[in-house]
Amino acid sequence: MKKNNLPLVVTVVLLVCSASVVAARTGSAPNNPSNASAVVTGVVKFEGTVPKPTHIDMSQDPKCAKLHPAGVRYADIVADGNGGLENVVVFVASGLGDRTFDPPTEPAVIEQKGCLYEPHVVAMRANQELEVVNNDVTTHNIHPQPANNREWNKSQPPGLQIEETFAREEISIPVKCNMHPWMRSYIAVFKHPYFAVTGKNGSFDLKGLPPGTYTLKAWHETLGTATQTITIGAAESKQVEFVFKARPSM
Amino acid sequence: MRIRPQILYCSILLISLATGVASAQNAGASSGYPVAQGKLTEPEHRGKGLYRRYCVGCHGVRGDGNGENAPYLDPKPRDFTQATFKCRSTASGSLPLDSDLYATITRGIHASGMPSWNPLPSRDRSDLIAYIKTFSPRFHEEQPGPALPIPAEPPASAESTQRGAAVFQDMNCWSCHGKDGRGNGPSAHTLTDSRGYPITPYDLTTGSRFKCGESDRDLFRDLMTGLDGTPMPSFTDALKPDQLWDVVHYIRSLQTNHGQDGEAAMVGSKTETGK
Numbered sequence A: 001m002k003k004n005n006l007p008l009v010v011t012v013v014l015l016v017c018s019a020s021v022v023a024a025r026t027g028s029a030p031n032n033p034s035n036a037s038a039v040v041t042g043v044v045k046f047e048g049t050v051p052k053p054t055h056i057d058m059s060q061d062p063k064c065a066k067l068h069p070a071g072v073r074y075a076d077i078v079a080d081g082n083g084g085l086e087n088v089v090v091f092v093a094s095g096l097g098d099r100t101f102d103p104p105t106e107p108a109v110i111e112q113k114g115c116l117y118e119p120h121v122v123a124m125r126a127n128q129e130l131e132v133v134n135n136d137v138t139t140h141n142i143h144p145q146p147a148n149n150r151e152w153n154k155s156q157p158p159g160l161q162i163e164e165t166f167a168r169e170e171i172s173i174p175v176k177c178n179m180h181p182w183m184r185s186y187i188a189v190f191k192h193p194y195f196a197v198t199g200k201n202g203s204f205d206l207k208g209l210p211p212g213t214y215t216l217k218a219w220h221e222t223l224g225t226a227t228q229t230i231t232i233g234a235a236e237s238k239q240v241e242f243v244f245k246a247r248p249s250m
Numbered sequence B: 001m002r003i004r005p006q007i008l009y010c011s012i013l014l015i016s017l018a019t020g021v022a023s024a025q026n027a028g029a030s031s032g033y034p035v036a037q038g039k040l041t042e043p044e045h046r047g048k049g050l051y052r053r054y055c056v057g058c059h060g061v062r063g064d065g066n067g068e069n070a071p072y073l074d075p076k077p078r079d080f081t082q083a084t085f086k087c088r089s090t091a092s093g094s095l096p097l098d099s100d101l102y103a104t105i106t107r108g109i110h111a112s113g114m115p116s117w118n119p120l121p122s123r124d125r126s127d128l129i130a131y132i133k134t135f136s137p138r139f140h141e142e143q144p145g146p147a148l149p150i151p152a153e154p155p156a157s158a159e160s161t162q163r164g165a166a167v168f169q170d171m172n173c174w175s176c177h178g179k180d181g182r183g184n185g186p187s188a189h190t191l192t193d194s195r196g197y198p199i200t201p202y203d204l205t206t207g208s209r210f211k212c213g214e215s216d217r218d219l220f221r222d223l224m225t226g227l228d229g230t231p232m233p234s235f236t237d238a239l240k241p242d243q244l245w246d247v248v249h250y251i252r253s254l255q256t257n258h259g260q261d262g263e264a265a266m267v268g269s270k271t272e273t274g275k
């Protein structure tokens, strides 16, 4: 009996497997999220006292210091009067199944300007081109330190443009300029298009999510990660709020 | 009575099927390491034996750099699971060529615990390389970039050295290596390698004991490729080959004892055979 059934079992298993693979392929969401339906909008809030920005001493490189006659201040936690928290990456962490998405053709851009990174947090897609621009009159080195991607470190004098890519999802890759120890930024790399970085008032939107149940996460460089689950129907709009509390040490 | 042979036949078939599956699974995991994929090839298998004998105390059974001697070493032994290497002929971010790893193992790494394995037969060194590459899936997924070309060295001159000094200034080499190259630039005390351990920029006045070879061509290559996993960046996009040679000449001018140090000169000429 068993002997006769074995080829049958194998065939059935193979058929089911290949059918489900095909189903996953054809079931892909459209690659352009803007013409799909649901929208998740929301805000990320910070609760507690916003720490005072600290002074950055750029005097070791006069070409940097000269750009900031009034001095520069920096804080990892940037929040407005309503507690809207800036520089938080909000993204779909799970729920998209096996869908695959082609990377966009336009590059993501990170600039070095005033011996600081602009923006401070970049979110981009795996295999999307990253354009690194130096708008300063001094030389920088751009040095991402990934855990899950290729590590590279390149000198970038004024005017030189660098193009690079990251192949794998990683949230987030710390980026340093080792010449100017105050320079730091983060690059979040996604294999899907459902992510956003909060702006000045802590707001974000995720457009074009196919109907479904998703784990949403919010990542901040020092406050960590917050998680919630949402279910969204076709053409539905949802409001979401994330709250980060001040670290106990402060 | 009549069913018996059939049962026997079936169970033999089932047993052989089961052992077949089991041995196939074992073959997949036969290396004993979660990262090594599939069955080891003959050279990898030989390399494993050699690795267990010579390298494991520092680089660890899993190749993650956490061997039993690691706590006492500074810099730390390389973590092969990251596949990030200092001494390469390839662009920053690229895997090294086998010939790069071969050269490193043969030479050893100055100013670190990494000994020269020159005494081992060349086949052993090749097999060791085959094995350490199994620690990272990157060696299966990616091709190492091509070796960046090293053009012929123009003659050293006072002008070249002077131009090199200007490039040293413009490229902010001084922010790490210091204005006079002594390794005491304003950022020096903030530097760490990519695993977070403090790292000292090379003191360019000491003359020799470079990590990735002693010759002018080795220095040229260091500047082109950078030392991945450290703050020392790649200058291949930033500078033209002539400018890189100018910097090499400038570095030589900082080495107060270059050319007098018999040992350094000897090692230098030995590694310059690629010319």
Ligand SMILES: [Cu+2]
Residues within 6 Å of the ligand: A115, A139, A140, A141, A177, A178, A179, A180, A183
């Ligand atoms: Cu910089």
